[in-house]
Amino acid sequence: MGPPAIIAPSILSADFATLGAECSAKMHEGADWLHVDIMDGHFVPNMTFGAPVVTKIRSHVARPSQPLGTGTFDCHLMIMEPHRWVKDFKKAGCDLYCFHYEAAVSSVAATEPADKTTTRRTSPKELIRYIHEEGMQAGIAIKPDTPVDVLWDILGNKEEIERPDMVLVMTVYPGFGGQKFMASELPKVKALRERYPNLNIEVDGGLGLGTIDQAADAGANVIVAGSAVFGAQDPKDVIANFFKTLTNQTVTVELKNDIRIRGTLKSVDQYLNIKLDDVDVLDLDKYPHLSSVKNMFIRGSVVRYVVLPRSEVDVGLLEDATRRGSLWDAYAWMQKPPIKPGKLDSPFNTQNTYGPFLRVNYTDENNNGNQTGHDGGNRDTSVSDDHLLMGKGMQWDGIEGVDCTPM
Numbered sequence: 001m002g003p004p005a006i007i008a009p010s011i012l013s014a015d016f017a018t019l020g021a022e023c024s025a026k027m028h029e030g031a032d033w034l035h036v037d038i039m040d041g042h043f044v045p046n047m048t049f050g051a052p053v054v055t056k057i058r059s060h061v062a063r064p065s066q067p068l069g070t071g072t073f074d075c076h077l078m079i080m081e082p083h084r085w086v087k088d089f090k091k092a093g094c095d096l097y098c099f100h101y102e103a104a105v106s107s108v109a110a111t112e113p114a115d116k117t118t119t120r121r122t123s124p125k126e127l128i129r130y131i132h133e134e135g136m137q138a139g140i141a142i143k144p145d146t147p148v149d150v151l152w153d154i155l156g157n158k159e160e161i162e163r164p165d166m167v168l169v170m171t172v173y174p175g176f177g178g179q180k181f182m183a184s185e186l187p188k189v190k191a192l193r194e195r196y197p198n199l200n201i202e203v204d205g206g207l208g209l210g211t212i213d214q215a216a217d218a219g220a221n222v223i224v225a226g227s228a229v230f231g232a233q234d235p236k237d238v239i240a241n242f243f244k245t246l247t248n249q250t251v252t253v254e255l256k257n258d259i260r261i262r263g264t265l266k267s268v269d270q271y272l273n274i275k276l277d278d279v280d281v282l283d284l285d286k287y288p289h290l291s292s293v294k295n296m297f298i299r300g301s302v303v304r305y306v307v308l309p310r311s312e313v314d315v316g317l318l319e320d321a322t323r324r325g326s327l328w329d330a331y332a333w334m335q336k337p338p339i340k341p342g343k344l345d346s347p348f349n350t351q352n353t354y355g356p357f358l359r360v361n362y363t364d365e366n367n368n369g370n371q372t373g374h375d376g377g378n379r380d381t382s383v384s385d386d387h388l389l390m391g392k393g394m395q396w397d398g399i400e401g402v403d404c405t406p407m
C-alpha cells in the first residue's frame with residue numbers, strides 16, 4: 001500500500017487578518033497538514049509573509065507528534081536562495097521545508113561558489129541534507145516548465161539524508177491561488193509514482209472539484225487546495241438563503257417537543273431562527289394553551305423539521321449546495337478515506353460522503369421522516385412525495401432525480 005492520503009489546505013486563500021483562527025479551524029475540520037505558501041516577490045511575482053508570521057500561526061496549531069503527522073506545517077518556499085532561510089523557518093515552527101529545485105540550482109552560491117556570503121548548501125542534495133540536519137523534513141518542488149527528469153538523480157541518491165521526503169509537482173505556475181489546474185503536469189506525477197511507490201507526492205494548484213480525483217489517480221497522495229476550500233460558499237448559507245426565498249409561503253414547523261405549527265414564513269436567518277405569522281398549532285387539543293398565539297419566533301435549535309410545499313423547492317439550488325458539500329466531503333472530511341479498489345495510490349473514495357451539511361432522503365409517506373441507513377447523527381431531514389422536510393444540523397444525501405454523487 002502506498003503512502004497515506006494527506007489533506008493540506010493552502011492558507012494562501014485564507015483571511016490573513018485572522019490567520020491563526022483560520023488555521024486552527026481547518027485543522028478541526030479534518031486537515032492533516034497546513035500548506036503555508038512563502039513568496040518573496042522574486043522567485044514568484046507575488047509576496048506573502050515570512051518566518052515571523054509562521055511563528056505566530058504555529059501557536060494556533062498543535063505540533064505533529066511524529067514526522068509528517070497531523071499538524072505538519074508544510075512550508076512551500078517560493079523564494080530565491082532557499083538555503084538562507086532554513087534556520088529561521090525551523091525556529092518558526094516549520095516541519096516540512098519544501099524548496100524549489102529551480103531556486104536551489106540558480107542560487108548565488110550555486111552559480112558563484114566563491115561567494116563568501118552564502119553557504120555551500122545550495123545544490124538540491126546538499127540543501128536537503130542541511131534541512132534534515134536542522135531537524136525538518138525536506139521537500140523539493142518543481143514548476144510546470146521543469147521536467148521531472150531532474151529529480152531522478154536526487155531521488156536515487158544512496159545517501160538517505162540527501163533524499164527528499166516529498167516531491168511537490170506544481171499544477172499551476174506558482175505565485176497565485178485560484179488558477180486553472182494544469183492536467184499537463186500529471187504525467188510527472190505518474191512517472192514519480194511508478195518509480196517510487198512509497199514517496200509522498202504533493203500536487204498544488206487548481207485542485208478542487210473534478211481535479212482532485214485526476215491528481216489522485218495519477219498517484220498524488222498529498223493534495224493542496226486553497227481557493228476551493230477557503231473560497232467555497234458555505235453550503236449552510238446556501239440553504240439558509242434558500243429558506244429566505246420562501247418568505248410569505250405557508251410552512252409547517254415541527255419542534256423537537258413534537259408540537260407542529262403551521263404559519264406564514266416571515267423571516268429566517270442562518271441559524272434557522274424562524275418568524276411565523278398567522279400561526280395555527282396543529283394538534284391543538286394537545287396544546288390548548290397555544291390557541292391564542294398568532295405570531296411566533298422559533299429558535300432554530302428547537303426545530304426538528306420544516307415542512308415546505310414541494311412546488312417551492314428549488315432543486316437546482318440545493319443540488320448546487322450538494323455539490324459544494326460533496327467537494328468539501330471529498331476534501332476536508334476524507335482524511336482517512338478508503339482506497340479505491342484497484343487503484344492503490346488513489347486516496348479518495350468519493351462515493352462515501354460524510355458531509356456536515358444537508359442530508360435529504362426520499363422516504364415513503366409512512367416513514368414520517370425517520371430515515372434509515374445513515375450515520376453521523378443530524379438526521380432531521382427527509383423528503384416525502386409531497387414535502388421536503390428539513391431540520392437543523394442537516395446533512396445532504398440526495399434528492400431523487402438529482403445527482404448527488406460527489407464529483
Ligand SMILES: O=C(CO)[C@H](O)[C@H](O)COP(=O)(O)O
Nearest residue numbers: 174175177178205206226227
Ligand atoms: O502555491 C500556490 C500558488 O503558488 C498555492 O498553494 C496554490 O495555488 C493553491 O491555491 P489554489 O488551490 O487556489 O490553486
